[in-house]
Amino acid sequence: MTRLVVLGGNAAGMSAASKAKRRGPDLEVVVLEASQDVSYSVCGTPFLVQQDIEDAADLRMLDEEGLQKRGITVRRGAKATAFNPYSKEVAFESKGGRDSIAYDKLLVATGSSAVVPFKAPPPKGVFALRRLEETVALEAFIKEERPKKAAVVGAGAVGLEMASAFAQRGLDVHLYEKGPRPLPMFDQDMTQGMPAWLEKKGVTLHVGTEVAELGEQGRGRLGSVVTKAGKEQRADLAVVAAGLQPNTQFAVKAGVHALNTGHILVDDHMRTNFHDVWAAGDCVAARHIVSGRPTPVPLALPSNRMGRIAGDSIAASLERIPGPSQTFTGVVGTFLTRLWDMGFAKTGLSEEEAKAERMDAVAVHVESTAKADYMPRPGRVNLKLVADRDSGKLLGAQLMGPGDSALRINAAALAVQVGMTARRLSEAETAYSPSFGPVWDPLVVAAAELAKACRK
Ligand SMILES: Cc1cc2nc3c(=O)[nH]c(=O)nc-3n(C[C@H](O)[C@H](O)[C@H](O)COP(=O)(O)OP(=O)(O)OC[C@H]3O[C@@H](n4cnc5c(N)ncnc54)[C@H](O)[C@@H]3O)c2cc1C
DSSP, X not given: OOEEEEEOOSHHHHHHHHXXXXXXXXXXXXXXXXXXXXXXXXXXHHHHHTTXXXXXXXXXXXOHHHHHHHTEEEEETOEEEXXXXXXXXXXXXXXXXXXXXXXXXXXEOOOEEEOOOXXXXXXXXXXXOSSHHHHHHHHHHXXXXXXXXXXXXXXXXXXXXXXXXXXXXXXXXXXXESSSSSSTTSOHHHHTTHHHHHHHTXXXXXXXXXEEEEEEOSTTXXXXXXXXXXXXXXXXXXXXXXXXXXXXXXXXXXXOOBOTTOOEEXXXXXXXXXXXXXXXXXXXXXXXXXXXXXXXOOOHHHHXXXXXXXXXXXXXXXXXXXXXXXXXXXXXXXXXEEETTEEEEXXXXXXXXXXXXXXXXEEEEEEEESSOTTSSSOOEEEEEEEEETTTOBEEEEEEEEXXXXXXXXXXXXXXXXXXXXXXXXXXXXXXXXXXXXXSXXXXXXXXXXXXXXXXX
């Protein structure tokens, strides 16, 4: 029997395992997962903290019965530490000590870990939420210790989601960002209203403030946050969301080609430079459709999709005459988050990112009502579109708006993905209903404005 060993049992790993087993039912599939959970929704964890979801078990998407039905063997608590692409063996550590397993096909889907740039081990009360078990531990901490002051380090999407969750739970929240603004992947002109808005929501934002140390207050417990400028602020609880690093040290050591950051380089079938070794998910740098560069995009759908494509390609490689297998067309980094009642969304490149790529980018910024303006509480949508001046091709979009209005990003994402011009998007026949938007959808209005600034 041919054996596929999958390293990492979440979005990418389990999608690959399931797909490979469906296409190649004779394949033996063994998943090594470092934590105790497989197939869980990390994306749902802020909602657990926010208490929209009551039970962490609801975030587990595949139980033992489901795994058995799919014919997948899982070894929990098994952390891969090395592999040899010539003898085709993976070394791993588990409670039982060190062990190894032989493979015929190997998939690296080990995701990424939070960078915790402080003295290790951190004091009690410090969390980096990448695994479900970490969120479960955070929940237990909140219930037992009843913290009053929460510090969140890093004002990217995860940091903001956690700050919002803590504030909605009644904690006094301080959000620290070493850069000049929150949501750094957005253009500066899109986020300038955020500090005042966050303040109103009960979150104190400290931009340009690097946290240098997490202070202890005795018995190994967190007591304060100390900034690089030497300011000390009380904190009973801290979440560190200050960046990610791929869990690929062992693969890079084995000779897998990767970026300097450790993100693995793959082809359109998720194959690495080694025969019979694939990689998928957050640990990979896939081709960015707009920039053309291998780019890490730590998001759920690309990870699931890459996993599925890897699984398909692995199963195809077993066929006597390999049938066609799916290809990965690349990423545009389509992202959406809800903070309180507002959605924040982005696809493709921001104007700043496009200019950093030396593209001749033009952009327009429109503000519009989120519904027909005679409707009660129509709200405001803030939308920015970026295009290449010469060709008129859309490079990216950023959007902020109340309720579900930010879902417009999906139309923009498709336009960016297929290389549509601003002029073509301005001709889109969008649906109209007063409760969903004005007759002229903000996306169409922005595209028409942008087309005027482009040569085509
Ligand atoms: C709080 C939070 C909220 C998020 N919200 C969203 C969202 O709303 N939308 C969105 O698109 N994305 C979101 N994401 C990102 C999304 O969760 C990830 O992109 C996705 O989980 C990546 O899947 P993956 O399988 O590549 O990696 P992971 O989900 O990280 O899974 C990798 C698995 O590998 C295991 N592992 C690591 N090292 C080893 C090893 N050496 N041996 C064996 N196993 C190993 C890990 O324990 C882990 O279970 C969020 C992330 C976080 C942290």
